[in-house]
Amino acid sequence: MYRISAALIIGLSVFAVGCSDSDPSAPSSPSSQGTSTTTFTVPLSPANEVPAITNADASGSGTATIALTVTKDGGGTITSATANVQISVSGFPAGTAVTDAHIHNGAAGTNAGIYVSAGIAAGELTLTNGSGSLTKNGINVPSDRAAAILSNPAGHYFNVHTALNPGGSIRGQLAGGGATVNSGTADPY
Numbered sequence: 001m002y003r004i005s006a007a008l009i010i011g012l013s014v015f016a017v018g019c020s021d022s023d024p025s026a027p028s029s030p031s032s033q034g035t036s037t038t039t040f041t042v043p044l045s046p047a048n049e050v051p052a053i054t055n056a057d058a059s060g061s062g063t064a065t066i067a068l069t070v071t072k073d074g075g076g077t078i079t080s081a082t083a084n085v086q087i088s089v090s091g092f093p094a095g096t097a098v099t100d101a102h103i104h105n106g107a108a109g110t111n112a113g114i115y116v117s118a119g120i121a122a123g124e125l126t127l128t129n130g131s132g133s134l135t136k137n138g139i140n141v142p143s144d145r146a147a148a149i150l151s152n153p154a155g156h157y158f159n160v161h162t163a164l165n166p167g168g169s170i171r172g173q174l175a176g177g178g179a180t181v182n183s184g185t186a187d188p189y
Contacts (some may be wrong), residue, residue, distance in 0.1 A: 003010075004015040008082075009033040010073035017039050017170070019021070019085055022105040023113045025103045027046055031052075033072055033074045033076070034071070034182065035069060035070070035071045035072075035182075036070060036072075036180055036181060036182040037068065037069040037070075037180065037181050038044050038067075038069045038070075038150060038180045038181075038182075039065065039066065040064075040065070040066045040091070040153060040158075040172055040174045041063065041064075041065050042059075042063065042065070042066065042157075042158045042173070043062075043063055043172050044061060044063060044064060044089070044159070044160060044170035044171060044172045044180075045061055045160070045170055045171065045172065046058045046059075046061070046064040046169060046170050046171075047058055047171070048108070048157075048159075048170070048171040048173075049159065049167075049168050049171045050109060050111050051052065051168065053128040053165055053169055053170075055164060055165070057092060057093070057095045057096070057162055057164050057165050057169040057170075059091045059092070059093075060089060060090070060091045060096075060130075060169060060170050061089070061090060061091050061170060062087060062088055062089035062090065062160060062170050062177050063081060063083040063087075063088050064085060064086070064101070064158045064160075065085070065172070066083055066084075066085050066103070066158065067083065067085075067150060068081065068082075068083050068141065068146060068150070069081065069082050069083070069084075070143075070146050070147075070150070070165070071115070072137070075105050077141040077143075078144075078146050079143060080138060080143065081115060081140075081141040081142070081146035082112070082139060082141060083139040083141050084135070084136070084137045084138070084139050085101070085118045085135070085137075085139060086133065086134075086135045087101055087118070087133060087134050087135075087160060088113075088124075088129065088131075088132075088133040089131060089132060089133070089160060089170065090130065090131035091131070092127045092130045092131065092160040092169075093127075093128060093130055093177040094127070094128065094130050095126065095127065095128065096124065096127040096128075096130065096163070096164070097122075097125075097126050097161055097162060097183060098120060098124075098125040098126070098127065098128070098132075098160055098162055099120070099122065099161045099162060100117065100118065100119075100120045100140060100161045101117075101118040101120055101158065101159065101160045101161065102114045102115065102116065102118060102158070102159060102161075103115045103149065103156055103157070103158050103174070104116050104156065104158075104159065105145075105148065105155060105156050106155070106156070106157055106158050107154065107155050107177050108154070108157070108173050108175075112134060112157075113169075115145055115148075115149075115156065116145060116149075117139075118136045118139060118140065119136055119139060120134065120136070121169050128137060135142075144163070149174065153173075153175055154173055154174065156170060156173070156174045157171050157172060157173045157174065158171065158174060159167075159172075166176040
């Protein structure tokens with residue numbers, strides 16, 4: 001019995017050594033260190049608001065594109081984060097005033113507090129013909145909130161607020177995880 005166990009251990013050891021990659025020129029696996037951008041494309045609808053919008057804004061719709069850029073340290077911890085948000089809306093009554101837009105930390109069918117504000121100033125976006133768009137770049141996102149969004153996008157929603165619906169007029173979940181582009185450094189080990 002001892003000879004079989006010893007032979008098995010020696011055989012597995014030789015196999016493990018033979019399978020190791022000792023070529024220093026081989027590509028290394030990427031580390032979690034560096035900068036990456038995850039982009040969420042969020043369809044916005046008045047039916048997704050809680051409760052659903054049934055007044056004049058009910059004909060509105062839109063899309064928000066949120067590019068969340070995070071920087072991580074060598075341990076993979078997010079040390080800084082920013083967001084660029086592009087909002088396009090249409091189908092609203094002429095003259096609708098967009099009052100703000102936010103990311104909230106809430107699942108579909110629930111309302112939650114503001115998590116990240118797009119920072120739209122009063123009068124910055126008036127939908128003269130019922131449609132319009134706006135881009136806000138370099139929005140500061142607290143590191144812990146960026147981590148929460150990336151770990152559970154479906155648990156967060158984006159909505160656009162109007163003067164007629166100050167609690168939100170059109171909404172969509174960040175579900176799907178988005179598309180991520182890494183520009184981090186490679187782990188040399």
